[in-house]
Amino acid sequence: MKSDMPRTPGPSFALALGMVAFIGPLAVHLFFPVIPAVKAAFGLSDALAQFTFSIAVFGMGAATLVYGTLADRLGRRPVLLSGLALFLVGTVASAAAANFPMLVLGRLVQAVGAGCGLTLVRTIARDAYGPERLVRAIAYLTMFYAIGPMVAPAVGGVLVDALGWRSVFGFAFVGGIVIAAAVYAVVYETRPAAPASQARGVLRGYGELFAQPRFTALVLQTGFSTATFLIVGSASATLMKELLARPATEFGLYFTLLPLGFISGTMISSRLGSRAPTEAMVLAGSLLCLAAVAVQAVLLTTLPPAPLMLFLPGALVTMSQGIALPYAQAGAMATIPRLAGTAAGIGVFVQQVAGALFAQLYGLIADGTPRPMIVATGASAVLGVAAGAVAWHAARRSAAAPNIS
Secondary structure, rough: OOOOOOOOOOHHHHHHHHHHOOOHHHHHHOOOOHHHOOOOOOOOHHHHHHHHHHHHHHHHHHHHHHHHHEEEEEEEOHHHHHHHOOOHHHHHHHOOOOOHHHHHHHHHHHHHHHHHHHHHHHHHHHHHOHHHHHHHHHHHHHHHHHHHHHHHHHHHHHHHHHOOOOHHHHHHHHHHHHHHHHHHHHOOOOOOOOOHHOOOHHHHHHHHHHHHHHHHHHHHHHHHHHHHHHHHHHHHHHHHHHHHHHHHHHHHHHHEEEEEEEEHHHHHHHHHHHHOOOOHHHHHHEEEEEHHHHHHHHHHHHHOOOOHHHHHHHHHHHHHHHHHHHHHHHHOOOOOOHHHHHHHHHHHHHHHHHHHHHHHHHHHHHHOOOOHHHHHHHHHHHEEEEEEHHHHHHHHHHHHHHHHH
């Protein structure tokens, strides 16, 4: 398929891509204040209530793995529009759920649809802006994406308190309609033309990418850093409601500190751009995440719990994500340029599934105190540093190889 992409995308194109980035927050972050509400509405345990959140992250991650490959084969635009339609169907099903299994099914369909944005925004950005401007483009897009997590929990909290938890899905449906209309009107096909002989089997493409230790380490680092954030976000929602007896609206207001931290991190990334070594920035972000988790653990184990103990260290966690994530994503997609879409799909898959696994782990060990959150975030942060260190070491070894031969 030949691309009809102009050499320089216009402002409306960039704005539409930024709007697509809202799909993820509409499926994930908007649901944070709903977790305690559905727990009470359906009489669920902590683990089952957490599952209504985790299933969406699992579904989104699994879907991104498919979207990346489909986008490389069928084109970016039709796959993106199909995913947005699926998101709308799942949102309606979630709003109409009469019991726990129906809610889980609706959340899964909604998340599978939302997965299109996570993968294809990055892939389309790479097509449109080229590898030279990719880190900067991803950094600005992730800043746009951060607006969603900033607004969504606050809006969700107000809706839960004022109109009940089902109204949250009504808001998501309206937002999805607006985004789908913008994409249909503005986003054109960007996939570069490629000879049919370059087509590769899906498994072969995966094998080529995972054969590169640097690629594997970069995508794992994004997974562990996302896990740390999701644990903090979902645990804070429950602890604010049940331990600190605060309303959902207050949780949403405090939650804005987390995306503010993320925006601060992406501003650093966008300023530095390609001037900073990819692996060094990924490792720096990983170390900052571990330091934030350690500070939070000390505060929560030595002082009476308070909201700022949850959200100020959480803001440093998301700042570390904003620093490392654009570099890790750009580095992963640059590994094998003809497999950029597949690489983006794998990256988001690992990011979301690792996050969901750790978030559900927290749900299984949650006991109404901060201790399970400390344990879960500590494990994910340590693994993130390990992955960042492996990527850094692999890059140094690769750079030194020509001098040895």
